Amino acid sequence: MSISKKNREIIEEKLxxxxxxxxxKKIIIEIEKLLNKYSQNIPFQNKNKTFLDEKDIVLITYGDSIEExxxxxxxxxxxxxxKYLTGRIxxxxxxxxxxxxxxxxFSVIDYKKVNPALGDWKDIEDIKQKIDLMLDLIANHISSKSLWFKEYLKGNPEYDNYFISVDKDTDMSSVIRARAHPLLTKFKRKG
Structure with a gap:
């Protein structure tokens, strides 16, 4: 799979x-390698349809918004x-x-699992069979209880580039974010 010229320009500008x-340039080459490696695993149902347009009606919900x-x-x-949405959205x-x-x-422990309190992958697959499904890829943060973060704390070099470590004296006063808790959390890392 290759990236169209227009999309490549947009991606390169952002990168x-x-x-x-x-x-x-190196990053876009890596992106293309990943697309080539994994794109055959992504089923595209209608290659002529845009991702979203004004005709789409989307329900945004947590998995546990409706209880029984x-x-x-x-x-x-x-x-x-x-019962209520087929043909409407x-x-x-x-x-x-x-x-x-x-x-x-949004503080994910394991990206490969469904929270058992909500259900399992079979439930997600069942919903996908009925309606187009949109999911979140939370790439910008992860739980401190995740395997990835635990491996980072152990000093495993494979996880070095997944987390940012800053000196305790770094001035972070210009960072603005919509969270009540502190920007940084102190952890002890081996090595």
Missing amino acids: TFIYGEKRN ANTKPLKTLSKFID NIVHILPFYPYSSDDG
Whole structure:
């Protein structure tokens, strides 16, 4: 799979802004390698349709927004889609449903699992069979309880580039974010 000229220009512009001119070329080559390696595993149902347009109607929901006694929430959501949404909307965006430690599901412990309190991958697959499904890829932060962070703390070099470490005297006063808790958390790392 190759990136169109137009999309390549957009991506290169953003990568240059973030990483600088020198690194952006290497990064886009790596992106293309990953696309070539994994794109055959991504089923495209309609290659002529744009991702989203004004005709799309999207329900955005947490996996546990609709509850039913003695039923996992994702099964309940699936039934709700059958009963009330079929023919009315065409996309369901389920907010993070992975196991998490905080931040309303956005502090992911394991990206490969469904939070067992919500259901399992079979439930996600069942919903996908009924309606187009949109999911969150939370690449900008991860739980301190995740395997990746634990390996980083152990000093495993494979995880060095996944986390940012700053000196305790670094001035972070100009960072603005919509969170009540501190920007940085102190951890002890081997090595």
